[in-house]
Every structure is written in structure tokens, then in C-alpha cells.
Amino acid sequence: MSRPSVPASLKRRLFEEAGYRYAIPTCRATSALQMEHIEDWAKVQKHEFENMIVLCANCHARVTTGEIRKDAVRAYKRNLAIINGRYSLYEYRLMEAFYTKMREHPGEPLQAQVAENDYLHIKGMVDDGLLVLRRTPGGMWSFGLPISPMQALLTEAGKKLINSFFNGRDIEN
Numbered sequence: 063m064s065r066p067s068v069p070a071s072l073k074r075r076l077f078e079e080a081g082y083r084y085a086i087p088t089c090r091a092t093s094a095l096q097m098e099h100i101e102d103w104a105k106v107q108k109h110e111f112e113n114m115i116v117l118c119a120n121c122h123a124r125v126t127t128g129e130i131r132k133d134a135v136r137a138y139k140r141n142l143a144i145i146n147g148r149y150s151l152y153e154y155r156l157m158e159a160f161y162t163k164m165r166e167h168p169g170e171p172l173q174a175q176v177a178e179n180d181y182l183h184i185k186g187m188v189d190d191g192l193l194v195l196r197r198t199p200g201g202m203w204s205f206g207l208p209i210s211p212m213q214a215l216l217t218e219a220g221k222k223l224i225n226s227f228f229n230g231r232d233i234e235n
């Protein structure tokens with residue numbers, strides 16, 4: 063049986079699910095995004111949303127060899143809907159930066175400076191208790207408005223979510 067091409071609507075849905083990025087957030091590839099079957103095509107013989115994910119060729123090879131486990135790939139897929147649906151792209155980038163810092167400089171404080179008007183970019187994480195905002199006491203004011211940056215500190219819940227997301231474990235359980 064020859065392999066039919068992936069229908070355009072399914073392709074769009076998969077790319078939207080992944081936010082037009084690789085589904086595995088630790089992937090640093092710069093090659094083209096490609097759609098892969100989680101259970102091998104040879105076994106399933108059909109293109110189904112639930113069994114497909116956007117990966118780079120290298121990650122796909124690591125899934126095939128078992129270096130990246132299939133249950134982790136499924137968790138990455140489940141997490142995508144939550145991460146891309148609930149949080150802004152700014153928050154996604156912040157999670158990436160925090161994850162990198164946790165790995166490369168463990169023990170260092172996990173915080174970001176947030177300008178007053180940027181609060182809305184991180185509101186999803188603040189509302190979910192992943193970040194807490196601290197205002198610098200006696201900061202600068204201009205025309206009655208605070209202009210000093212606030213500190214956004216990552217909470218324990220925030221660390222847990224980021225570690226789960228980047229390591230292929232379900233973030234909601």
C-alpha cells in the first residue's frame with residue numbers, strides 16, 4: 063500500500079498544536095519542521111491527529127531508537143495544548159530561559175525584571191501561581207505611575223511545571 067500524503071487540514075492542525083515550533087521544547091534544531099507518527103506508520107497505516115506530532119528529523123530518529131520514549135512524546139503532545147493555549151509566547155520564552163538557567167546555573171535565583179506595562183505578557187503565569195510579582199520598595203515614579211521594573215519570581219509550582227514540560231512529563235496531574 064502506498065503512503066498517502068498528509069491532508070492539508072491535518073497538517074495545519076498539527077502545526078498549530080505545536081505553535082509552529084518543534085513539539086519537543088528542548089529541541090535546538092534549525093531544520094524544517096516535519097510531521098511524524100508516534101506509533102510508526104508501518105504499524106498504524108493511517109494519518110491520525112492523535113498519533114502525530116511536529117518534530118525535527120533528529121528528534122524523530124531518537125524516538126525511533128527509543129532514546130526519547132513514546133510515552134514522553136505523548137506527554138509533550140498533551141502539554142502543547144496547555145502551554146500554547148494558556149500562556150503567551152513571551153511566557154513560553156521565559157520558561158525556556160528559566161529552564162536553561164536551572165540547568166546551567168543551578169541554585170541561582172529564577173527571576174525576571176518586568177516593566178510595569180509588560181505585566182499583561184506574564185499574567186497567565188501570575189494567575190496560575192507560577193510567578194509572583196515583587197515591587198521594589200521606594201522605586202521611581204513618574205506622573206503618579208510607578209516606572210521601576212518589578213521582579214517576577216518563579217515559584218515552586220512554576221519550577222515544577224517547567225521541569226515537567228521540558229522533560230516530557232504531564233504538566234497537569
Ligand SMILES: [Zn+2]
Nearest residue numbers: 089091118121
Ligand atoms: Zn529535534
